[in-house]
Amino acid sequence: MRATAMANRAYLFIAPFLACFVLLFLLPLGYAGYLSLFKDQLVGGTVFVGLDNYVHALGDAQLLRGVLRVGLFFLVQVPVMLLVALAVALAVDSGLLRLAGVFRLGVFVPYAVPSVVAALMWGYLYGPDFGPLTQLGERLGFTAPHLLGDGWLLTSLGNVVTWEFAGYNMIILYSALRTVPAERYEAAAVDGAGPWRTAWHLKIPALRPALLLCLVFSVIGSFQLFAEPNLIQRLAPTVINSSYTPNLYAYSLAFTSQQVNYAAAVSFLLGFVILLVSYAALLLANRRPRR
Amino acid sequence: MIAARRSNLLTLGMTALLVYFLFPLFWLVIASTKTTGDLFATFGLWFGHDFSLVANVRATFTHNHGEYGRWMLNTLVYAAVSALGAASLATFAGYGFARYTFRGRGPLLGLILGTIMVPTTALAIPTYLLFSKVSLVNTPWAVILPSLVSPFGLFLMWVYARDAISDSVLEAARIDGAGELAIFFKVTLRSLIPGFVTVLLFTLVATWNNYFLPLIMLNDPRYYPITVGLSSWSAQAVGGNGGNADLLASVVTGSLLSVLPLIAAFLMLQRYWQSGLSAGAVKE
Numbered sequence: 069m070r071a072t073a074m075a076n077r078a079y080l081f082i083a084p085f086l087a088c089f090v091l092l093f094l095l096p097l098g099y100a101g102y103l104s105l106f107k108d109q110l111v112g113g114t115v116f117v118g119l120d121n122y123v124h125a126l127g128d129a130q131l132l133r134g135v136l137r138v139g140l141f142f143l144v145q146v147p148v149m150l151l152v153a154l155a156v157a158l159a160v161d162s163g164l165l166r167l168a169g170v171f172r173l174g175v176f177v178p179y180a181v182p183s184v185v186a187a188l189m190w191g192y193l194y195g196p197d198f199g200p201l202t203q204l205g206e207r208l209g210f211t212a213p214h215l216l217g218d219g220w221l222l223t224s225l226g227n228v229v230t231w232e233f234a235g236y237n238m239i240i241l242y243s244a245l246r247t248v249p250a251e252r253y254e255a256a257a258v259d260g261a262g263p264w265r266t267a268w269h270l271k272i273p274a275l276r277p278a279l280l281l282c283l284v285f286s287v288i289g290s291f292q293l294f295a296e297p298n299l300i301q302r303l304a305p306t307v308i309n310s311s312y313t314p315n316l317y318a319y320s321l322a323f324t325s326q327q328v329n330y331a332a333a334v335s336f337l338l339g340f341v342i343l344l345v346s347y348a349a350l351l352l353a354n355r356r357p358r359r
Numbered sequence: 360m361i362a363a364r365r366s367n368l369l370t371l372g373m374t375a376l377l378v379y380f381l382f383p384l385f386w387l388v389i390a391s392t393k394t395t396g397d398l399f400a401t402f403g404l405w406f407g408h409d410f411s412l413v414a415n416v417r418a419t420f421t422h423n424h425g426e427y428g429r430w431m432l433n434t435l436v437y438a439a440v441s442a443l444g445a446a447s448l449a450t451f452a453g454y455g456f457a458r459y460t461f462r463g464r465g466p467l468l469g470l471i472l473g474t475i476m477v478p479t480t481a482l483a484i485p486t487y488l489l490f491s492k493v494s495l496v497n498t499p500w501a502v503i504l505p506s507l508v509s510p511f512g513l514f515l516m517w518v519y520a521r522d523a524i525s526d527s528v529l530e531a532a533r534i535d536g537a538g539e540l541a542i543f544f545k546v547t548l549r550s551l552i553p554g555f556v557t558v559l560l561f562t563l564v565a566t567w568n569n570y571f572l573p574l575i576m577l578n579d580p581r582y583y584p585i586t587v588g589l590s591s592w593s594a595q596a597v598g599g600n601g602g603n604a605d606l607l608a609s610v611v612t613g614s615l616l617s618v619l620p621l622i623a624a625f626l627m628l629q630r631y632w633q634s635g636l637s638a639g640a641v642k643e
Contacts, residue, residue: 078459096488181568243636
């Protein structure tokens, strides 16, 4: 087939996606970039201010605190979640587990629960007056920690997110495990490797690309945290303010205080932070292990 | 014998983990059978004095002229249209990228896959601003259109189409004089189905569970999906003075009902999406 004919046929298939991609992805991004260069002023209307919004954002203590908070959240929550996901994926794949299918599905089920519902449920479970955890504590004679209080809230949110997404990551890892060729297991068995050694020396290295994918998705998820803090805000209004996460902040800038231009700059910066952290995480995780 | 003992230990540990993952859902089922009073007054992890599941379901569907049913329907339409659209676009494009060589393929694919890292919420506010320019805000399209583009879906389908179809089949079909579209629909589509179902389900979940986008795009409760609707009910239920505390039982029951369709979809399509993931997922 001639090259041009090949290209024409290829475009037949990719054109619909490409059109939507340009209209619904690149165009909004470009428009936001454009808007972020302006400022709405009481006197004089909308004026071009160049990078002023970005300069302002970089020195915005509220934004900075939010970014640091989700950064801390990411550093603690994501390793816990990925370890749980990895452990379950390996256990289900090991062949040592009875009723492996039940465990696989059971751990995955929370992924099908909307984050709104997850936040409502856990918010109720955390409740300091009537939540079952508190009730259980009372029955067994200990005081449950105040899970919606200042000291515990980030941990409580981390628990909700771990609960929601550990199963999703587990399924990705498990699926990647299924693609490891059987000959390699046979070779390992011939070499006398037990299940633990096989997992450590064969399976975990084979999972590297899948783990990196999970890591990137987790960076994105952590830094754009919104639904869970937004819903739990009602139960802990004194702890979660409108800039608790960068995304809550961008939302309240755009829709409560009508600072559309500044909100565009903040979303842009947030996207940039996510790109940076994703790349940093990938670089760090991708370094060849030294022997 | 060692293996058997180990398996018991592992099964025990995994059971503990399973209890953690399932107990909030257990709570949700139990709570759906309670009156609002019992929700506060009785132990959270067991049944209350009255079994009011049926009354709760009725209350959920009749509150405020049956808006819950409307939200359910909205969600169904948004999720189905978005997922079908996104999965079709991704399947077409993934096949195009995997099966044809053309100028600029590498950079173009790189650009699209690079945007996997663009967070959806960073995109949502710009999209809102743009949509408000063209009067699409507060229409169902505002929720459906942005969900149609799934770079991750394209990634899955690209890998899948690359691995699942052999060149010789395509060559044979071409020699027989079949057109490209005919080849796609008659020869290759069948083997792309597991990948398609996988992308379909994951977009279905993403749109069914979406909260941020509809929250900013819609202000008319008639267009709400379930997530935004439940959140607004929950705000009314805990809303302090004059708050409608009785609504809490409906929030809980409505939450339970909103979870069931997705779980059913995953169970029904399990065979497809799992093979789609393992053939397509991330084996660089």
